[in-house]
Amino acid sequence: MSSETESFIELQSVTVRAQEHISLDRVSVRFPPNRSTLIMGPSGSGKSMLLKVAAAIFPPDSGRVLLHGNNAQRMSQSEMMAFRRSSGFMFQDAALWENKTIFENLALPIQLHFPGRSRKQIEERVGELLERMNLLDSLTLRPAELSEGEQKIASFLRAIVLNPSILFLDEPTPSIDHQLLERMLGMIRNMKDNGCTIIAVTHDAHLTAAIANHIVVVKEGRVLEAADAARVRHSSDREVIQIISEVLSEAATYDTDILDLLEE
Amino acid sequence: MIAKLGKNVSDAFSNFLYATGFLLNLIKESALFLRRRQVGFRVLVMQLLFTAVEAMGIIALISLGLGAVIVVQGISILPRFGQGKLIYTILLIVITRELGPLLTAFVIIARSGTAIATELGNMVISHEIEAYVSVGINPISYLAVPRFLGVTLSMVLLTVYFNLFGLFGSFVVTQFINPIQLQDYFQNLLGAMSVVDIASSLIKSLVFGALISFTAIYQGFKVRVSSTEIPQVAIKAVGQGFVLCILADAVITLIYYV
Numbered sequence: 141m142s143s144e145t146e147s148f149i150e151l152q153s154v155t156v157r158a159q160e161h162i163s164l165d166r167v168s169v170r171f172p173p174n175r176s177t178l179i180m181g182p183s184g185s186g187k188s189m190l191l192k193v194a195a196a197i198f199p200p201d202s203g204r205v206l207l208h209g210n211n212a213q214r215m216s217q218s219e220m221m222a223f224r225r226s227s228g229f230m231f232q233d234a235a236l237w238e239n240k241t242i243f244e245n246l247a248l249p250i251q252l253h254f255p256g257r258s259r260k261q262i263e264e265r266v267g268e269l270l271e272r273m274n275l276l277d278s279l280t281l282r283p284a285e286l287s288e289g290e291q292k293i294a295s296f297l298r299a300i301v302l303n304p305s306i307l308f309l310d311e312p313t314p315s316i317d318h319q320l321l322e323r324m325l326g327m328i329r330n331m332k333d334n335g336c337t338i339i340a341v342t343h344d345a346h347l348t349a350a351i352a353n354h355i356v357v358v359k360e361g362r363v364l365e366a367a368d369a370a371r372v373r374h375s376s377d378r379e380v381i382q383i384i385s386e387v388l389s390e391a392a393t394y395d396t397d398i399l400d401l402l403e404e
Numbered sequence: 405m406i407a408k409l410g411k412n413v414s415d416a417f418s419n420f421l422y423a424t425g426f427l428l429n430l431i432k433e434s435a436l437f438l439r440r441r442q443v444g445f446r447v448l449v450m451q452l453l454f455t456a457v458e459a460m461g462i463i464a465l466i467s468l469g470l471g472a473v474i475v476v477q478g479i480s481i482l483p484r485f486g487q488g489k490l491i492y493t494i495l496l497i498v499i500t501r502e503l504g505p506l507l508t509a510f511v512i513i514a515r516s517g518t519a520i521a522t523e524l525g526n527m528v529i530s531h532e533i534e535a536y537v538s539v540g541i542n543p544i545s546y547l548a549v550p551r552f553l554g555v556t557l558s559m560v561l562l563t564v565y566f567n568l569f570g571l572f573g574s575f576v577v578t579q580f581i582n583p584i585q586l587q588d589y590f591q592n593l594l595g596a597m598s599v600v601d602i603a604s605s606l607i608k609s610l611v612f613g614a615l616i617s618f619t620a621i622y623q624g625f626k627v628r629v630s631s632t633e634i635p636q637v638a639i640k641a642v643g644q645g646f647v648l649c650i651l652a653d654a655v656i657t658l659i660y661y662v
Contacts, residue, residue: 158628158629159628192534195538197534197537197538198534220540221540224538224539224540225540227538228538229535229538229539231531231534231535231538233530233531235530235531235532235534235535236532236535237532237535237536238526238527238530238532248539248541249539249540252539252540252541253540298535298539299538308538
């Protein structure tokens with residue numbers, strides 16, 4: 141198997157029902173490796189659920205999720221741990237562990253996947269990340285003592301603490317101040333340049349302009365379009381164009397045509 | 405009407421199957437607790453501190469009171485029938501075999517059952533459980549198992565503690581009514597005690613602890629999307645905990661007498 145076919149995530153006819161509501165309706169989509177895929181759609185269209193299903197956090201009611209060609213629901217524990225070790229997930233609401241300090245939040249994935257690492261090594265790695273985002277003073281604080289933006293930064297750092305080759309980001313940019321946002325975008329861009337596969341749900345025009353290679357457009361639990369950003373830009377489907385324009389214009393301040401952001 | 409009834413029965417049956425599967429998974433993960441690399445020893449220690457150590461005061465008070473009441477009532481009534489010695493048997497049956505485990509269970513349900521259901525429910529709402537899954541931590545082995553083992557172990561320890569305090573409390577009260585040598589009191593008590601008394605107390609405490617923790621954990625994980633579900637699951641954890649403990653108590657007692 142070539143690396144191209146080995147390192148990808150694919151959903152095959154995935155359906156997720158949340159109580160009486162269908163969150164994802166027979167969704168089939170492939171996330172190409174070593175590229176950045178942005179999932180876009182109106183609020184409540186199932187974007188976050190799609191991301192969680194793709195990351196094998198939320199199991200589908202029907203259909204298959206293939207991680208590196210393996211069915212996620214049939215993977216052995218060691219295979220799944222290997223996937224977890226190579227991936228990171230940033231949640232929309234940060235989802236930091238409230239009963240742990242920021243240091244413990246970032247250290248836990250390292251302690252779990254690299255039990256041989258010494259306390260000093262873990263402190264160095266966590267300290268280095270927090271220092272880059274001006275959060276070193278928050279080391280011993282609980283998440284509730286941080287602002288919303290700082291919590292999101294800490295959640296982002298937890299997602300990248302293992303240097304993942306697949307990064308899942310759920311609305312990473314809102315409520316983060318400009319200076320920290322620039323640093324965060326720089327880190328994401330750097331990871332992308334180093335071959336990290338990035339799958340992100342976003343409304344942010346800056347992030348879109350910075351990393352979009354591939355776009356998945358979702359509406360009412362269905363995938364309307366999944367293609368290269370440039371192709372989506374020239375989509376003949378008026379609904380797709382309308383959704384992207386609306387989604388991006390919510391956060392954009394550009395004078396130019398919003399769809400030009402998708403040109404490579 | 406019939407369709408609705410059928411749907412309710414079908415839902416109840418699937419809930420029962422789901423709960424059974426959850427319980428089996430919990431037991432399996434508990435059996436693997438020591439072997440797991442990601443075990444939550446710290447969570448277990450915290451659970452023991454919260455459930456056992458912090459409840460020692462109220463358990464001591466209840467057991468002392470209960471022992472005292474039995475002695476006061478027994479000493480005033482039994483001698484009239486020439487059955488004064490029966491006080492020791494009654495003390496053992498009521499404290500060790502029946503009310504010791506049951507009252508301890510009620511205290512644990514009220515304190516730890518609600519706390520576990522509420523804490524886990526909050527973790528579901530704030531997506532902390534999903535965050536554990538995202539880094540490769542199994543929430544059952546990391547969150548549920550330490551609570552399950554911690555509450556069960558605490559229940560056994562607190563029942564022993566309840567029994568000791570209840571029996572000691574009855575001795576203290578006896579000193580005010582009908583002074584007796586400590587040695588004589590415990591000789592009489594040990595003479596009336598059988599292995600079944602101790603076994604029954606331990607088995608009940610073990611079963612009650614498992615039922616209380618399972619119910620609370622199951623209800624906590626049942627929260628889906630809204631914070632308004634949290635008080636509802638806490639109430640269910642308490643209600644179901646009481647019902648299951650009383651049913652289990654009746655079954656274990658019946659097994660002994662039948």
